[in-house]
Amino acid sequence: MRLAKVLGTIGRVCITAGALILLFVGYQLWGTGLREAQAQDKLESEFEERLRSWKVRSPVLKLNAALSELPRWTATGGETWPVAGTVNCRESLDDAQAAFEAAERGELSVGFTEIYSQTASDPTGAPPGGHVISVFGQYAPADAGREAWDAGLREAAADQVFGLIERFAPGFRDTVLARPLQGPADLERGDPNLVGGDVGGGSYALDQTIFRPLPALVPYATPIRGLWLGSSSAFPGGAVHGVPGWAPASYALAARRLGR
Numbered sequence: 001m002r003l004a005k006v007l008g009t010i011g012r013v014c015i016t017a018g019a020l021i022l023l024f025v026g027y028q029l030w031g032t033g034l035r036e037a038q039a040q041d042k043l044e045s046e047f048e049e050r051l052r053s054w055k056v057r058s059p060v061l062k063l064n065a066a067l068s069e070l071p072r073w074t075a076t077g078g079e080t081w082p083v084a085g086t087v088n089c090r091e092s093l094d095d096a097q098a099a100f101e102a103a104e105r106g107e108l109s110v111g112f113t114e115i116y117s118q119t120a121s122d123p124t125g126a127p128p129g130g131h132v133i134s135v136f137g138q139y140a141p142a143d144a145g146r147e148a149w150d151a152g153l154r155e156a157a158a159d160q161v162f163g164l165i166e167r168f169a170p171g172f173r174d175t176v177l178a179r180p181l182q183g184p185a186d187l188e189r190g191d192p193n194l195v196g197g198d199v200g201g202g203s204y205a206l207d208q209t210i211f212r213p214l215p216a217l218v219p220y221a222t223p224i225r226g227l228w229l230g231s232s233s234a235f236p237g238g239a240v241h242g243v244p245g246w247a248p249a250s251y252a253l254a255a256r257r258l259g260r
């Protein structure tokens with residue numbers, strides 16, 4: 001009789017403890033879900049706010065040209081071989097700085113060009129004897145829209161680019177057969193990823209470089225579960241190293257392994 005009573009008591013204690021544990025686990029799951037939902041909501045509002053204030057501004061232009069021959073550089077005794085690498089043309093650093101400041105005032109001011117020639121290494125991409133070069137130039141007025149470019153800015157910019165190259169490779173202008181130029185607005189039209197023509201996916205002001213796109217332990221997470229942000233707009237930013245693609249992809253794979 002006494003044994004039955006003890007067993008009954010143990011049973012009741014076990015059932016009560018089991019119920020309590022169940023309640024506790026249920027509460028934890030509910031609480032965790034709530035916290036996650038709150039975190040998700042917080043991320044949503046932070047994310048929206050950050051995207052609204054994201055700074056994109058580009059003073060960059062791009063020029064492609066077809067040439068009858070490659071530029072002959074004074075610095076190398078009129079040789080064409082330097083274009084097989086990358087050639088930078090600019091006057092002094094002060095001049096480059098002045099060009100930047102002029103562009104900040106809204107003026108077109110090309111003070112720096114970076115020149116590549118694909119056909120210097122592989123001539124098969126051009127008609128026999130011909131060449132192409134592409135030029136990355138700075139600085140264009142960042143806020144000029146397509147209308148301004150259509151109204152003559154493109155031609156003026158191409159003239160400035162060629163004027164700069166001509167100083168280092170006399171006779172260059174006479175070799176130009178065609179010269180399509182893209183300003184920031186044209187770059188955006190050609191690739192919707194280049195918002196504002198910004199080749200880096202957004203300004204590299206300190207706050208947007210460290211916290212890219214926003215201050216978070218995992219900066220690639222978005223308010224939509226399972227959707228991750230890659231691209232040059234994500235940490236550590238643009239250029240051709242691939243990290244802002246690799247890192248969110250790694251997080252996405254890890255999250256999938258964890259069933260999240």
Ligand SMILES: Cc1cc2nc3c(=O)[nH]c(=O)nc-3n(C[C@H](O)[C@H](O)[C@H](O)COP(=O)(O)OP(=O)(O)OC[C@H]3O[C@@H](n4cnc5c(N)ncnc54)[C@H](O)[C@@H]3O)c2cc1C
Nearest residue numbers: 062136191192193199200201230231232233238239240241
């Ligand atoms: C003229 C120029 C010169 C540069 N020079 C240098 C340099 O010298 N050194 C350097 O390190 N970096 C340079 N960069 C920057 C570098 O190219 C970028 O930072 C880098 O390519 C960004 O990679 P991304 O994957 O974020 O975007 P992207 O390379 O722009 O790739 C985005 C892709 O998404 C596609 N896309 C966009 N929207 C959609 C859509 N809705 N649907 C489907 N597809 C879409 C686009 O067509 C594109 O293929 C330069 C960029 C430009 C434009």
